[in-house]
Structure formats: C-alpha cells, structure tokens
Amino acid sequence: MSCLHRAQSLALLLAGLSLLLAGCSPEAAPPEAPPTVVDSHVIQAGNGAAVTRLSGRVKAAERTSLSFEIPGEIRRLTADVGERFAAGEVLATLDxxxxxxxxxxxxxxxxxxxxxxxxxxxxxxxxxxxxxxxxxxxxxxxxxxxxxxxxxxxxxxxxxxxxxxxxxxxLTTLAAPFDGSVSRRHAEPAERVGAGQPILEVISDREGFEVETSVPETLVGALAEGSRHEVIFPALGGAASPATLRHLGTQPRSSNDYPVILAVDAPPAGLRSGMTAQVALSLGEPDADATLPVPLTALVYTGEERAHVLRITEARRLERVAVEVVAIDDGRALVRGELAVGERIVARGAEFVGPGQEVNLLGEGPERYN
CATH class of the missing domain: 1.10.287 (Helix Hairpins)
Structure with a gap:
C-alpha cells in the first residue's frame, strides 16, 4: 500500500472516531426562553387639572324646618307635600x-x-x-x-x-318665611305638639340649588372654597351646570369622608330638590411637573394605599417605581412619583411580570404570547 493510500485511510479513521465521540457527548443546553412581550405606554405630560367624579344629591339652597315656639294642639294644617306657598302665607295654626x-x-x-x-x-x-x-x-x-x-x-x-x-x-300662627314649597310634613291636625317640634320642612327656589357630596381625606387638600367644578344631572338627560364649591367640611363623616357643598351656578330647567347628581371635581395641582397621567391598568397595588408601576428601561428590563395616586378619572390615574415624561411603562398585565425581568414590546420585533 502506498503512502498516499495510508494517509487517506488514517483521515477516514479519525473522522469516524470524531463522529463516534460526538454521538456519546451529553446533549447541549436548551436555548434561553425569549423575553415576555408586554403592552407599553409612553408617559405624556398632564393636560390640566385632574377630574374626579363623585355621586351627589340636589338640595334647595334655602331650606328650613318650621315649628311652633309654643306648645299646643294643631287646629289647622292645610299645607301638603309639594304644595307651593307665598311668603307670609299661613301654613298652620294652633288652638x-x-x-x-x-x-x-x-x-x-x-x-x-x-x-x-x-x-x-x-x-x-x-x-x-x-x-x-x-x-x-x-x-x-x-x-x-x-x-x-x-x-x-x-x-x-x-x-x-x-x-x-x-x-x-x-305665635299660634305659623307663616311661610319665603316663597317656596313643602318638602316634608311631620304633623297632622288635632295633634298636640311641643315647642320646637318640627311641623313642616320647606324649600325655596329663591337662592337656587346646591349639590351635596363627600370626598375622601386624600382629596381634601386639593380643593378650595370658591373653586369651580361641574355637576351633571342624569334625570334631566345629562344636563350639566358649572358649580362653585361653597363649603368644605372640617369634620369627617363615616370612613373619613368630608362633606362638600357646591352651589349650582346655572340650574337647568326642571331641576328639583332630591335629584341625583354626578359631581366632576377639578382638582388643583400644586406640583404639576411631578403629576403625570398613567393608565389605570398600569397600577399594581401592594397594599390598601400603596401602588407602583413597572418602568421599561433602555435595556428592556423592568424597574419598579412607587407612585402616589392623586386622582382617578376615565380609565386613567393621575400619579406622583419618580417618573418623567417620555418614559415607557407596562400598560397592562403588570401583575404578571416583575422587576428585573427582560421584556419585548408589543408590536416591535418577534412576539411571544403567554
């Protein structure tokens, strides 16, 4: 056998041994899972005051409870609920x-x-x-x-x-203090009543209407007497009117809610005491640069009052950023925290991903849905 043939045979033998050794080696590690695809939101600058919507009820701005200053038996009581009267008209008399x-x-x-x-x-x-x-x-x-x-x-x-x-x-005669109507009646003829016992509740249209609602303690600091807001009346086809904040309570009701009374500046036709109202409170922004709108779905709550969002870094890694929720309206939240205009955050599904995780953006490059 020539030297050339021996060299070729040796090369074939070595190639065979290489293939055999490769077949006996352990399997290679599986490729790393691709990053999770997330829907993102780019933070924009706030566009004015935040709006918080609350439920309220319409009341006459001028209303009172009528009673006799002396005790006695009611001889005449003709005023009924809903009936109108003129100022000075006799509504009830005692014997x-x-x-x-x-x-x-x-x-x-x-x-x-x-x-x-x-x-x-x-x-x-x-x-x-x-x-x-x-x-x-x-x-x-x-x-x-x-x-x-x-x-x-x-x-x-x-x-x-x-x-x-x-x-x-x-004082045996009870007269109307103003032009108005009867909203409630507490007594009947021939009934004996005591001094100061309510007989009639009356309301007047002379001073217009008010809307009473309540706000949580977290919003009290963003409101001020004399500020302008809006009220909407569902029973009147959604008619709206500007409203001026007339009173902001200093003592809370239940659950730390503070009473708020707004004067209806332009009452629509047909407005009556007792109707429901939707109050759109425009909240002042003492630090507009640090207050930014984000989608409600971007918020992750870790406690009753603590919330955070997940910021997407340039390296497509997630960072947790604590935020303070100032107001909520129409699917968005106005928050204050270590965020800046132009930064990108996870828009929805933030509860399924976490800090440090690598992600891809929905609509950019290869997508993978979990």
Missing part, C-alpha cells in the same frame, strides 16, 4: 283659646298695677310737700318713696307679662 285667656288675664293684671302705681305716685308727692313744710317725718317720706318704687317694679313686671302673653298669642 289659641288658652293663649287668648292668658293675654286677657295679663292685661287685667297690668291695669291693676297701673292703678296702684298712680296711687303710690300721688301718695309720694303728697308726703314730699308735707315734708317740705315739716308736717311729715323723714321716715314716712322714705316709706312712701319705697312704696312707689315697689309699685313701679310691679307695673313693669305686669307690662312685660302682658307683652309676652300677646306674643304667645301671635
């Missing part, structure tokens, strides 16, 4: 017989006191003339003066009692 008798008694007592006063005044004048002439002692003059003082006091007391009796007599 006034007892009060008339008391007024007559006090008038008689005043007459007696006036007679005694005249007598004591004349007696004192007589004693004063006699004392000047030396016919009456100083002691008797002082006694006459004291008697006159007592008569004057009794007369003043009788006069005040007469005035009170006449006043009580006028």
């Amino acid at each position: 006034d017989e007892r009060y008339r008798l008391v007024a007559r008694q006090r008038e008689a007592e005043l007459g007696e006191a006036e007679a005694v006063l005249r007598e004591k005044r004349q007696d004192y004048r007589r004693h004063a003339r006699l004392a000047e002439q030396g016919y009456v002692s100083r002691t008797r003059l002082d006694a006459a003066r004291a008697a006159l003082g007592t008569a004057e006091s009794r007369h003043a007391s009788a006069e005040a009692a007469r005035d009170l009796a006449e006043r009580d007599l006028t």
Whole structure:
C-alpha cells in the first residue's frame, strides 16, 4: 500500500472516531426562553387639572324646618307635600283659646298695677310737700318713696307679662318665611305638639340649588372654597351646570369622608330638590411637573394605599417605581412619583411580570404570547 493510500485511510479513521465521540457527548443546553412581550405606554405630560367624579344629591339652597315656639294642639294644617306657598302665607295654626285667656288675664293684671302705681305716685308727692313744710317725718317720706318704687317694679313686671302673653298669642300662627314649597310634613291636625317640634320642612327656589357630596381625606387638600367644578344631572338627560364649591367640611363623616357643598351656578330647567347628581371635581395641582397621567391598568397595588408601576428601561428590563395616586378619572390615574415624561411603562398585565425581568414590546420585533 502506498503512502498516499495510508494517509487517506488514517483521515477516514479519525473522522469516524470524531463522529463516534460526538454521538456519546451529553446533549447541549436548551436555548434561553425569549423575553415576555408586554403592552407599553409612553408617559405624556398632564393636560390640566385632574377630574374626579363623585355621586351627589340636589338640595334647595334655602331650606328650613318650621315649628311652633309654643306648645299646643294643631287646629289647622292645610299645607301638603309639594304644595307651593307665598311668603307670609299661613301654613298652620294652633288652638289659641288658652293663649287668648292668658293675654286677657295679663292685661287685667297690668291695669291693676297701673292703678296702684298712680296711687303710690300721688301718695309720694303728697308726703314730699308735707315734708317740705315739716308736717311729715323723714321716715314716712322714705316709706312712701319705697312704696312707689315697689309699685313701679310691679307695673313693669305686669307690662312685660302682658307683652309676652300677646306674643304667645301671635305665635299660634305659623307663616311661610319665603316663597317656596313643602318638602316634608311631620304633623297632622288635632295633634298636640311641643315647642320646637318640627311641623313642616320647606324649600325655596329663591337662592337656587346646591349639590351635596363627600370626598375622601386624600382629596381634601386639593380643593378650595370658591373653586369651580361641574355637576351633571342624569334625570334631566345629562344636563350639566358649572358649580362653585361653597363649603368644605372640617369634620369627617363615616370612613373619613368630608362633606362638600357646591352651589349650582346655572340650574337647568326642571331641576328639583332630591335629584341625583354626578359631581366632576377639578382638582388643583400644586406640583404639576411631578403629576403625570398613567393608565389605570398600569397600577399594581401592594397594599390598601400603596401602588407602583413597572418602568421599561433602555435595556428592556423592568424597574419598579412607587407612585402616589392623586386622582382617578376615565380609565386613567393621575400619579406622583419618580417618573418623567417620555418614559415607557407596562400598560397592562403588570401583575404578571416583575422587576428585573427582560421584556419585548408589543408590536416591535418577534412576539411571544403567554
């Protein structure tokens, strides 16, 4: 065999051994799983004040509860719920017989006191003339003066009692304080009522309408009396009106909600007390540069009040960024945190990925759906 043939045979033998050794080597590691594809959102600058929508109820701006200042039996009560009345119109009366008798008694007592006063005044004048002439002692003059003082006091007391009796007599009539209508009725004719017991609740259109709602404690600092907002009335086909914040409560109700009252600046036709309203509160932004809108679906809550978003870095890695939720409206949240305009965050499904994870963006390059 020639040298050439021996060299070829050796090459074939070595190739065979290489293939045999390759077949006996362990399997290569599987390729790394591709990054998860996520839907992203690029943060934009805020476009004005945030809006928070709350439920409220319409009330008449001028309303009151009517009651008698004195006790008695109701003789007449004709005003019914929904009925309108004019200012000064008599809405209810009490049986006034007892009060008339008391007024007559006090008038008689005043007459007696006036007679005694005249007598004591004349007696004192007589004693004063006699004392000047030396016919009456100083002691008797002082006694006459004291008697006159007592008569004057009794007369003043009788006069005040007469005035009170006449006043009580006028209080047997309950008159309307303004033009309006009856919203509620608490008593019936022939019923005996006490002083101050509510008889009628009345409302007036003279001062327009208010909407009452409540806000959580986290929004109190973003509101101010005199600020402008909007109210919408579903029962009137969604009619809306600007509204001015008239009152912001200082004491919370249940669950740390604070009462808010807004004056309806342009009440639409047909608006009535008791209707429901949707209140769109425009919240002030004390630090507009640090307050940015993000999709609600981007928020991940780790506690009752703690939230975060996942920022996508240039290397397509996720970073957790804690945020403060300032307001929520129409599918977005206004947040404050270590974010900047132009940064990209996970728009939805953030609860299924985590910090440090590598991702691809939906719509860019190869996609993989889990």
